[in-house]
Amino acid sequence: MIQISALPAFTDNYIWLLQDPGTQRCAVVDPGDAAPVLAWLQQHPGWSLTDILITHHHHDHVGGVERLKSATDATVYGPADENIPARDVALRDNDRVSVLGWDFDVYTVPGHTLGHIAYYHEGVLFCGDTLFAAGCGRLFEGTPEQMHASLQRLAALPDDTQVYCTHEYTQSNLKFAAAVEPDNTDIAERVEHVRQLRSLNEMTLPSNLALEKRTNPFLRTAETSVKQKADERNGRDNRSGAEVFASLRAWKDKF
Ligand code: ZN
Numbered sequence: 001m002i003q004i005s006a007l008p009a010f011t012d013n014y015i016w017l018l019q020d021p022g023t024q025r026c027a028v029v030d031p032g033d034a035a036p037v038l039a040w041l042q043q044h045p046g047w048s049l050t051d052i053l054i055t056h057h058h059h060d061h062v063g064g065v066e067r068l069k070s071a072t073d074a075t076v077y078g079p080a081d082e083n084i085p086a087r088d089v090a091l092r093d094n095d096r097v098s099v100l101g102w103d104f105d106v107y108t109v110p111g112h113t114l115g116h117i118a119y120y121h122e123g124v125l126f127c128g129d130t131l132f133a134a135g136c137g138r139l140f141e142g143t144p145e146q147m148h149a150s151l152q153r154l155a156a157l158p159d160d161t162q163v164y165c166t167h168e169y170t171q172s173n174l175k176f177a178a179a180v181e182p183d184n185t186d187i188a189e190r191v192e193h194v195r196q197l198r199s200l201n202e203m204t205l206p207s208n209l210a211l212e213k214r215t216n217p218f219l220r221t222a223e224t225s226v227k228q229k230a231d232e233r234n235g236r237d238n239r240s241g242a243e244v245f246a247s248l249r250a251w252k253d254k255f
Pocket residue numbers: 056058061112129
């Protein structure tokens with residue numbers, strides 16, 4: 001059985017660590033900094049890092065790859081369409097990779113960046129900066145249409161999928177979610193739960209898709225109240241889910 005835990009990095013990044021106690025092999029997702037991973041390996045003699053999974057090219061996700069690659073024998077997986085340091089295996093849409101005996105499906109999810117990928121194994125999703133808890137990544141490279149389609153694709157995975165995103169942004173995302181849907185009691189409950197976790201300095205991840213579908217405005221563009229709020233914001237009739245999404249994303253950028 002593989003265990004997943006978080007190695008905090010920078011101010012609000014998590015490097016996800018996958019451990020297979022049976023073989024004492026481990027893997028990491030998006031090591032923006034090598035130091036926390038090397039420190040963990042030093043504290044766990046006998047363990048070896050065999051795989052590094054990358055979702056997209058931003059520095060806070062790939063900054064530690066070269067140092068980890070030279071310190072270990074790890075294989076580096078990353079999106080084919082982006083420049084990833086020390087990448088061994090270039091991944092495209094619907095590819096499948098085996099990591100610590102788990103098969104992961106690869107989905108391209110353009111929007112935050114154009115080549116961004118996500119990794120899915122039954123019940124587990126590593127989605128980088130595409131889907132966040134109660135939010136989504138900024139559109140640095142892609143269009144609102146692309147990001148909306150990417151989020152819809154992830155939302156179509158089973159409800160009990162655990163969502164492992166890269167940043168601890170949940171509390172600020174929920175402030176925005178509550179502004180979009182002031183009457184949504186699931187959001188109000190989550191605001192309180194996350195406030196408690198953060199006051200204890202605990203992480204709010206992983207999330208799960210059922211909770212995201214109830215509380216993440218960017219997955220709720222088909223809700224009448226969300227559409228109405230988006231229409232109010234940009235003073236026009238947003239006809240498609242992608243238009244509602246674009247309006248929400250632009251609002252959040254200035255929130
Ligand atoms: Zn990013």
